[in-house]
Amino acid sequence: xxxxxxxxxxxxxxxxxxxxxxxxxxxxxxxxxxxxxxxxxxxxxxxxxxxxxxxxxxxxxxxxxxxxxxxxxxxxxxxxxxxxxxxxxxxxxxxxxxxxxxxxxxxxxxxx
Numbered sequence: 001x002x003x004x005x006x007x008x009x010x011x012x013x014x015x016x017x018x019x020x021x022x023x024x025x026x027x028x029x030x031x032x033x034x035x036x037x038x039x040x041x042x043x044x045x046x047x048x049x050x051x052x053x054x055x056x057x058x059x060x061x062x063x064x065x066x067x068x069x070x071x072x073x074x075x076x077x078x079x080x081x082x083x084x085x086x087x088x089x090x091x092x093x094x095x096x097x098x099x100x101x102x103x104x105x106x107x108x109x110x111x112x
Contacts, residue, residue: 003073009101010063018109019067026112034069037105041071044104045078051086057103058093 011019020030028036044050071079083096093099 004070005073005076006068006070007101008066008068009098009105011065011067011102011105012060012062013064015060015102015106015109016065016067019105022109033067034071036108037067037069037101038071038075040108041075041079041101041104043111044100044107045082047107050082050100050103051089053103053107054086054096054099055090055093057099057106058095060102060106 019036023030023033023036026036044053047053079097079100082100086096086100087093090096
């Protein structure tokens with residue numbers, strides 16, 4: 001059985017609404033939210049220069065909606081490595097993991 005990790009991230013209201021609509025439109029259903037977010041993070045970490053997008057995500061304001069989801073153990077390890085990579089380029093960045101997740105969601109909404 002896959003080991004899973006519970007996560008949560010805060011999103012602005014409009015991003016949360018757009019994400020929920022996209023999850024349904026992409027036929028994941030609201031029960032597929034974690035899978036959709038897992039794919040968003042995985043795809044994002046494959047983008048060359050992803051830390052630049054993470055740095056931009058730090059400026060997002062009005063984080064009014066909390067989204068809870070689960071990620072696989074493998075993705076958790078990749079996410080931890082991404083935090084290290086991002087912090088090397090942006091050492092003053094706070095909440096790097098949350099910003100990576102937030103940037104992943106926004107990039108998936110933009111790119112697909």
